[in-house]
Amino acid sequence: MSNQEPSVGLAMGAGGFLLTSPIATQALAEQLGALCQGGEVFLLQGDLGSGKTCFIQGLARGLGVPASSRVTSPTFTLHAEYSGRLRLNHFDLYRLEGEVGKANLASLGLDDMLLDPEAVLAVEWPEILGTALGTEALTIQLSHAGEGERWLNPVAAGNKHRDLLSLWQRVAHF
Numbered sequence: 001m002s003n004q005e006p007s008v009g010l011a012m013g014a015g016g017f018l019l020t021s022p023i024a025t026q027a028l029a030e031q032l033g034a035l036c037q038g039g040e041v042f043l044l045q046g047d048l049g050s051g052k053t054c055f056i057q058g059l060a061r062g063l064g065v066p067a068s069s070r071v072t073s074p075t076f077t078l079h080a081e082y083s084g085r086l087r088l089n090h091f092d093l094y095r096l097e098g099e100v101g102k103a104n105l106a107s108l109g110l111d112d113m114l115l116d117p118e119a120v121l122a123v124e125w126p127e128i129l130g131t132a133l134g135t136e137a138l139t140i141q142l143s144h145a146g147e148g149e150r151w152l153n154p155v156a157a158g159n160k161h162r163d164l165l166s167l168w169q170r171v172a173h174f
């Protein structure tokens with residue numbers, strides 16, 4: 001990539017990013033995916049249309065999921081799996097809203113996936129499971145900014161995800 005290419009986003013203070021287009025969101029997520037070694041957990045928080053699936057599409061590219069595998073929100077099936085350099089388990093728990101308490105890690109198969117060292121887990125609407133997923137993860141908070149723009153705020157918990165976040169912040173290029 002040449003230095004002359006237009007920038008696709010802006011680094012923001014306090015370790016976050018202003019993403020100026022869906023392409024910027026996917027590029028940044030791809031850079032994160034490329035750093036994954038297996039066992040990472042990404043919790044995607046943000047309103048409807050804030051870019052959670054868009055981010056996971058980029059993450060999938062960075063995990064080596066081929067472009068021919070179209071990544072969409074598994075809103076009705078809850079779970080989709082993609083094969084790449086590492087496996088990507090993608091959950092969208094939105095449909096379970098209102099069933100808080102009934103949904104749990106075991107019933108969704110999430111307990112096994114959390115422990116899978118060959119896979120990366122990405123969950124949209126993780127708050128529906130309360131704190132069950134929460135101990136070791138990189139939470140990606142997305143919110144609407146201007147037209148076509150999103151704020152991204154990362155919050156890491158646990159050493160593995162803290163190290164990953166600092167590496168990502170160092171290599172992220174816009």
Ligand SMILES: Nc1ncnc2c1ncn2[C@@H]1O[C@H](COP(=O)(O)OP(=O)(O)OP(=O)(O)O)[C@@H](O)[C@H]1O
Binds near residue numbers: 094
């Ligand atoms: N900077 C941006 N980053 C990501 N998406 C953006 C951006 N600007 C505009 N968009 C648009 O916002 C929409 C984001 O949709 P996406 O499905 O990723 O959201 P979501 O958070 O997964 O929503 P849901 O909660 O319904 O699953 C897309 O249509 C995308 O083109």
Ligand SMILES: [Mg+2]
Binds near residue numbers: 052053073
């Ligand atoms: Mg989505």
